[in-house]
Amino acid sequence: MATGPNRRKVTGDRLPEFFRQIRDEGVPAAQLVFVCIGTDRSTGDALGPLTGTLLREAGYTQVIGTLDDPCDASNLEKRIRDIPPELIPVAIDACLGLSTSVGLYQVACHPLEPGKSVGRTLPPVGRYSIAAIVNADGPRQYSILQNTPLGRVLKMARDITAAVQTVFPI
Numbered sequence: 001m002a003t004g005p006n007r008r009k010v011t012g013d014r015l016p017e018f019f020r021q022i023r024d025e026g027v028p029a030a031q032l033v034f035v036c037i038g039t040d041r042s043t044g045d046a047l048g049p050l051t052g053t054l055l056r057e058a059g060y061t062q063v064i065g066t067l068d069d070p071c072d073a074s075n076l077e078k079r080i081r082d083i084p085p086e087l088i089p090v091a092i093d094a095c096l097g098l099s100t101s102v103g104l105y106q107v108a109c110h111p112l113e114p115g116k117s118v119g120r121t122l123p124p125v126g127r128y129s130i131a132a133i134v135n136a137d138g139p140r141q142y143s144i145l146q147n148t149p150l151g152r153v154l155k156m157a158r159d160i161t162a163a164v165q166t167v168f169p170i
Contacts, residue, residue: 009106015105032087035079044135044153049066050067052066076114093131096136103156112129
């Protein structure tokens with residue numbers, strides 16, 4: 001996922017600014033649905049389901065994709081098709097990037113393309129999006145995701161959850 005003019009890289013402590021931007025655009029918390037993409041079968045790709053689980057545990061109900069019920073390539077199209085039109089999706093996914101960007105988040109006010117960093121073609125997701133750069137890109141993307149440190153992924157999931165709680169408290 002390339003960094004374009006509408007996508008910017010931020011550190012975890014700057015994630016609340018992204019959610020404030022969403023709030024300041026007049027989007028109420030009740031209209032947000034968090035689409036947490038990934039699978040629990042790959043450490044790096046578990047960022048989405050981990051985040052979804054943490055959001056659910058914190059009391060957020062409009063969450064698609066948890067450890068118990070992941071939103072992954074096998075069901076993504078149906079899951080996003082089932083989102084009511086009045087809800088505004090925030091897509092959350094893991095991605096690979098430059099080694100100097102590992103641990104950063106690419107935030108955008110447009111959809112993300114799940115699976116792009118591993119060569120998959122899936123439908124774009126979200127009016128807003130966060131792509132967490134969990135590891136450095138390389139020649140064997142699936143292996144890289146499989147061998148991504150779980151501690152890093154969990155920290156990043158906690159950062160996203162904390163940013164949501166800061167700006168859209170329950």
